[in-house]
Amino acid sequence: MKAIVTVMLKDGVLDPQGKAIGQALGTLGFTGVGDVRAGKVIVLELAETDPSQAKAAAEDMARKLLANTVIESFNVTVQPE
Amino acid sequence: MKAIVTVMLKDGVLDPQGKAIGQALGTLGFTGVGDVRAGKVIVLELAETDPSQAKAAAEDMARKLLANTVIESFNVTVQPE
Structure with a gap:
C-alpha cells in the first residue's frame, strides 16, 4: 500500500522558498500569481x-x-495498488 | 483558483533523500517500509x-x-476555492 505524506509550512509561518518561486515566476513573465x-x-x-x-x-x-x-502541518492519503 | 504542482524524481533516478528517510524510519523502529x-x-x-x-x-x-x-516529472491539479 502506498502512503503519500504532504508536509507544508503552517499558515503564518514565513515561506522564503515560496516567496522566491513567486518572484522568479514574475521575472519569467507569468502574471496573476498570488501567494x-x-x-x-x-x-x-x-x-x-x-x-x-x-x-x-x-x-x-x-x-x-x-x-x-x-x-x-501534514496530510496523509493512502492508495491501494 | 489554487493550482497544486507535485514534482517527483522520475523512476530510475537515484533519490538519496528518500533513501535517507527510509533508513531513518528503520532506525526509529518502523518496520514494513519499502521504497x-x-x-x-x-x-x-x-x-x-x-x-x-x-x-x-x-x-x-x-x-x-x-x-x-x-x-x-510533475503533476498538476487545480482546486476551485
Whole structure:
C-alpha cells in the first residue's frame, strides 16, 4: 500500500522558498500569481495492507520524523495498488 | 483558483533523500517500509478562474521553472476555492 505524506509550512509561518518561486515566476513573465507556498511530499511503500492501519502508521512517521509539527502541518492519503 | 504542482524524481533516478528517510524510519523502529521517494509540492494562488486555463498555466510554470524535466516529472491539479 502506498502512503503519500504532504508536509507544508503552517499558515503564518514565513515561506522564503515560496516567496522566491513567486518572484522568479514574475521575472519569467507569468502574471496573476498570488501567494506561493512550497512543501514536501514523501511517498512511502508500506507492507501494511489495511488502509486505516497504513494511514495511522504513516501519520505516526510524519509526527516522529517527516514533519516538524511546531511549524509544519501534514496530510496523509493512502492508495491501494 | 489554487493550482497544486507535485514534482517527483522520475523512476530510475537515484533519490538519496528518500533513501535517507527510509533508513531513518528503520532506525526509529518502523518496520514494513519499502521504497521511499521524496518530492516537492508547490501550491500556487492563481488569478485565473477557468480551471483548464489555470491548469495549462501551472503546467507551463512547471516546465519552465518548477521541475527539471530531464530528471523530474510533475503533476498538476487545480482546486476551485
